[in-house]
Amino acid sequence: MIKELAGRIAEERIRPVRAELDEREEFPWEIVKEMARSDLFRVFVPEEYEGLGGGCLELCLVVEELSRVCSAVAITYAASALGAFPLIVSGTEEQKKKHLPAIASGEKLAAFALTEATAGSDAGAIKTTANREKGGYVLNGTKQFITNGGEAELYTVIALTDKERGARGASAFLVEKDTQGFSFGKKERKMGIRASATRELVFHDCLIPEENLIGKEGMGFMITLRVLDNSRPGVAAQALGIAQGALEEATDYARQRVQFEHPIISLQAVQHMLADMAIEVEAARALVYSVAKTIDSGSKSIKEESAMAKVFASDVAMRVTTNAVQVFGGSGYMRDYPIEKMMRDAKITQIYEGTNQVLRNVIASELRKRRAKAE
Numbered sequence: 001m002i003k004e005l006a007g008r009i010a011e012e013r014i015r016p017v018r019a020e021l022d023e024r025e026e027f028p029w030e031i032v033k034e035m036a037r038s039d040l041f042r043v044f045v046p047e048e049y050e051g052l053g054g055g056c057l058e059l060c061l062v063v064e065e066l067s068r069v070c071s072a073v074a075i076t077y078a079a080s081a082l083g084a085f086p087l088i089v090s091g092t093e094e095q096k097k098k099h100l101p102a103i104a105s106g107e108k109l110a111a112f113a114l115t116e117a118t119a120g121s122d123a124g125a126i127k128t129t130a131n132r133e134k135g136g137y138v139l140n141g142t143k144q145f146i147t148n149g150g151e152a153e154l155y156t157v158i159a160l161t162d163k164e165r166g167a168r169g170a171s172a173f174l175v176e177k178d179t180q181g182f183s184f185g186k187k188e189r190k191m192g193i194r195a196s197a198t199r200e201l202v203f204h205d206c207l208i209p210e211e212n213l214i215g216k217e218g219m220g221f222m223i224t225l226r227v228l229d230n231s232r233p234g235v236a237a238q239a240l241g242i243a244q245g246a247l248e249e250a251t252d253y254a255r256q257r258v259q260f261e262h263p264i265i266s267l268q269a270v271q272h273m274l275a276d277m278a279i280e281v282e283a284a285r286a287l288v289y290s291v292a293k294t295i296d297s298g299s300k301s302i303k304e305e306s307a308m309a310k311v312f313a314s315d316v317a318m319r320v321t322t323n324a325v326q327v328f329g330g331s332g333y334m335r336d337y338p339i340e341k342m343m344r345d346a347k348i349t350q351i352y353e354g355t356n357q358v359l360r361n362v363i364a365s366e367l368r369k370r371r372a373k374a375e
């Protein structure tokens with residue numbers, strides 16, 4: 001039902017406007033409102049806080065269906081889930097009661113802010129500080145490349161409460177949009193997912209109440225790692241959806257494009273490209289759903305699987321969209337067709353929530369530990 005609902009919104013509301021939104025780099029507020037009215041934001045919120053209590057699999061199904069048509073809209077949705085996850089996994093009862101119902105209803109979007117100009121893959125190098133002062137915490141620093149930046153009402157921000165302790169001195173905080181000392185900096189102009197908002201968050205002597213600390217002081221990176229392990233299949237689902245969409249577009253084009261008096265789909269060279277694309281998409285789907293189900297079973301050792309799903313599906317999305325452009329020939333290079341957008345959109349899935357190089361490091365390190373244990 002959830003997949004069908006997301007698919008219907010994607011076809012009826014997103015498909016007709018996706019090219020325009022991309023061209024204008026316009027945040028898809030009307031579509032976000034429609035998704036909210038259709039209860040899609042409730043999917044990832046527990047039932048106690050007015051959600052539908054869906055797990056990782058349900059979230060992946062929604063993200064896949066939306067991405068099949070437009071992954072900029074899908075990531076706007078998924079980033080709200082990412083922003084809400086720290087609260088869901090480590091928030092107090094009061095924090096959850098106060099904020100999750102508004103995220104579930106879609107009245108408020110959330111965002112997750114870790115990255116800084118000098119701290120990307122090396123997230124432990126963050127410099128934003130949160131000092132205990134004036135009966136709360138005072139934040140100073142700048143976050144970079146934050147999805148839903150400027151549009152979301154609620155931000156989960158990772159900042160240092162103890163600079164001496166490095167990564168162990170980081171904590172997670174909830175910052176509301178209209179807090180004094182919190183403003184938005186540069187709005188990024190991107191290669192793909194252009195309708196999504198990516199922005200700097202600037203904290204200048206920004207005082208937030210003590211009760212906005214999520215978890216305990218020093219738990220910021222533990223919360224981050226747990227959240228990202230759980231959310232990476234969502235990026236994998238984004239990649240899967242893009243690849244599925246590109247496969248559909250390429251197959252339809254090949255059925256109707258005539259060269260040498262026959263549709264190009266009758267050429268074996270084209271058939272084999274489409275077949276290889278279909279095999280890769282199906283393999284990615286099997287891995288993404290299987291990892292999502294493992295997460296939903298409550299398994300704690302998901303780091304490796306979650307990284308594998310993201311790396312595999314995003315590499316598939318890049319290959320499939322590149323080949324889909326090839327099937328379209330010169331038309332694939334033109335903005336008149338949706339396929340060049342899909343290729344641009346696919347690229348980001350190899351980069352965010354851990355680049356594929358960094359995630360390969362994670363997979364290799366887990367592999368090594370497991371074999372050492374088995375000795």
Ligand SMILES: Cc1cc2nc3c(=O)[nH]c(=O)nc-3n(C[C@H](O)[C@H](O)[C@H](O)COP(=O)(O)OP(=O)(O)OC[C@H]3O[C@@H](n4cnc5c(N)ncnc54)[C@H](O)[C@@H]3O)c2cc1C
Binds near residue numbers: 079115190355
């Ligand atoms: C559109 C967009 C949206 C984003 N949204 C968010 C968001 O909502 N919240 C947030 O906190 N962040 C967000 N990010 C940030 C994103 O997670 C980072 O860009 C990503 O983690 C990579 O960091 P970096 O850009 O600093 O690249 P770098 O870390 O500088 O990496 C550059 C290159 O070096 C390689 N590299 C670096 N370290 C290693 C290593 N140890 N081993 C092997 N290779 C390595 C990388 O793989 C990459 O190829 C977003 C980024 C983009 C582009």
